[in-house]
Amino acid sequence: MIRQGVLIRGTNEGITVYLHEECEFVVILSELRDKFTNAHDFFRGASISINSGERSITPEEKMALIDLCQDYELSGVEFVTRPEVQNVSQKDPWITEGETLILKKTLRSGQRVTYKGNIIIIGDVNPGAQVIAVGDVAVMGNLRGVVHAGAQGNTDAEVFALALQPTQLRIAHCIARSPDGFSVKKKRRMEPEKASIKEGIIVIEGIED
Amino acid sequence: MNIIKKLSFKENSSKNVAKERLQFILIHDRIKLSPRELAEMKKDIISVVSKYVDVDENELEMSLQRTESNMALQANIPIRSRRN
Amino acid sequence: MNGKVIVITSGKGGVGKTTATANIGTALAMDGNKVVLIDADIGLRNLDVVMGLENRIVYDIVDVVEEACRLEQALIKDKRTKNLHLLPAAQTRDKNAVNPAQMRNLANELRKEFDYVLVDCPAGIEQGFKNAIAGADDAVIITTPEVSAVRDADRIIGLLEVEGLKEPRVVVNRIRMEMVRRGDMMDLEDMIEILAIGLLGVVPEDEDIVVSTNRGEPVVLDPESRAGMAFHNIAQRIQGKDVPLLNLEKEKLMDRVKRIIGLS
Incomplete structure (x- = not known):
């Protein structure tokens, strides 16, 4: 016993x-x-x-x-x-069992999550919040804050969100920012999107169901 | 009604209320006198001064003047008439 | 170069410090000065949003003092006005992430490169305030014609004196002339008499400010705006020029008619 x-x-x-x-x-x-x-x-x-x-x-x-x-x-x-699980290749499917941080909350301005693996957020990421992952980032909600995937230089890292409207989106050493100017984006329905690096720049594309 | 109020009660306008309250608050902030002590001081000043002259109690105004190196308490006491 | 470091402060929150910093800084840059704005409100940064630069931030003031990056890397160039830069605050840290000595070093470093270093001070009189004023040569106090704001301004004047900032000047923000005329708002004379310090300027309440903040564009960029003009004048006075106070009495014809017939 x-x-x-x-x-x-x-x-x-x-x-x-x-x-x-x-x-x-x-x-x-x-x-x-x-x-x-x-x-x-x-x-x-x-x-x-x-x-x-x-x-x-x-x-x-x-x-x-x-x-x-x-x-x-x-x-x-x-x-x-187990430590060895953390050494799986970054090329593996992005939700890698065992090195993923799952957070079920809304990240508000001033809050910051960093993790050496992947991050899944079940909730929104508000403007002023930061999500920084060595691996991929997935947000099951509205991503409006700053997100950095592949924070240690992994250019294969990806960012996924049900609504992708980040203030700034970084993957490895690439930075993309939201368009300037006053715009209140109100999407009628969530359109899941994915950001990744293609030929050296960050590309955002929709995800087919 | 509104028009009449505006024409006749200039002295009680909210601006003057604000100014007066502010002056009292600042006296308190600057020389650390509580509103009660301040009221007592005001009463004492009036009682001393009214030994000699007839003053309008309600019209007494106190303020703090800040100069470069120090502060001065100013009391403005309207006199009704000289006592005989 | 030996630029001037000016802290914009108020004590009370919500009187328009950040808006004033953005606008005075932009106006100074429009006059041809090299200007940097420091957001010293660590943990509650806002200057970036008012300037519309929030999507450009990579490094911030805490990264600079912790030497996680070089100072030049953290400076963000303004997107509209030449010679204008922003050093953003950190959002995910607190006021203790920077100390007064670090702030003083930073200010001294920046004054070598810039004509004016404007520091947007956090509300309150605690550590954040002490940090923000640490490197300053001059102070500008923002207040509004309200008892609470003037009282806090008075407190700040006293605290600045202790820190050796002997001659702060005041900007009276959000004055509403129609209320002053009705006797329902303290006028400039009242406030200057009470605070007994120099007046740097007066800014009328202006809906354009809300619109420009929504857009992330300082209102001084709008040549039609009354508040914008007031901030331009303030910038001129900071440069040592003698500019008369904005004529706030100018009123719309309808308001004038209404006032004469006693409706307002």
Whole structure:
């Protein structure tokens, strides 16, 4: 019987939750729920990183953890898994399991998310907010702030958004900015678009269903 | 009604209210006197001065004058008449 | 070159500091000066938006003081006016990201290259204010004809004195002559008497300001605007020229008729 399925540490980077590699997932989930319950105020609004160490977690388990964090009003969850997973080629399909930060919130002016992998935001990115990823960025919402994909120079990185209207869009060392002038764009319906580098410049194209 | 109000009550215009309030607030801010102490001081000044002259209590005006190096408290006390 | 560093401050928020900085800076550049605007409102930057330059920002003031980039890299050229540059604030940091010594260095670095360095100060009297005034030679205080704004301006004058900025000048913003005439707004004389400092200019309330801020174009670019003219005059006085105050009494014919027959 393992007594501690989860271990919570505060570091300079924030709060990290370590998952025991052999403990059963249901035990981990209930221990984490207890910890969240006991220190609800502490965790509310916090962004944590979940380190699963040598343990492999299934997509269902991941969703369960995300749901739990949402129930307790955390603002973000980051998953850190086995180190070798982080070294997958940047050419792989862009939502790479294990090195993707999933954030379910609206990023407001002054907020900034950086991550060494890919970032998925389920919500809007408002003007004045920044999203910076070493890999790709996907926004399931309106992207109006500043976004930088391939922040360490990966020119294959891409930016995807349900509505792509960034103040400024950077991929690797390329910068594209929104057109000057006063324009209130009101799109009647969301038109998913994708930005990538083609022949040295940033190109934005629609995505067929 | 509106027109009459405007013609007759120039002295009570909101501008004058603003100016007066501001002068009091600034006295307080600059010399750290609370509004109550200020009111007491005003009362004391009036009681001293009215020993000698008949003053119009409601017309007393106080303000702070800032010069380069210091501040001066100015009290403007309209006199009704000289006491005999 | 030994340019002048001028901080634009107010104490109270919302009186038009940022608009004034953008417009005075643009007017100075239109007069042929080399001008740089520093947004010192770290964490709540806005000068970029008023200037319509928000989509050009790559580096900001915090990157410069932390030496993440060179100063020249962070300076954004204005898109309309020659010789005008912006050093944007950081949006994702807080006021403590820059300290007064760094600000002083920055100001001294910039005065070598520019005729005028205008610093847009954050509202309040805390760290952000102390940083913003650190390198300044002169201060311009923006206020409006309201009790709260004048009171805060008075507080700021006192604090500036302590920091050695002995002769700040005031800009009275958003004055509404029709209200002054009705006796429902303090006039210039009232305010100057109370604050006892020099008047740098007076700017009428002007709907053009809202429109120009929407567009991200300083109102001084609009030759028809009354507020724009007022800011041009202020820029002239900063350059040491003697320009009479804008005649705010000029009123529309209809207003005049209304006033004479007692309707307004």
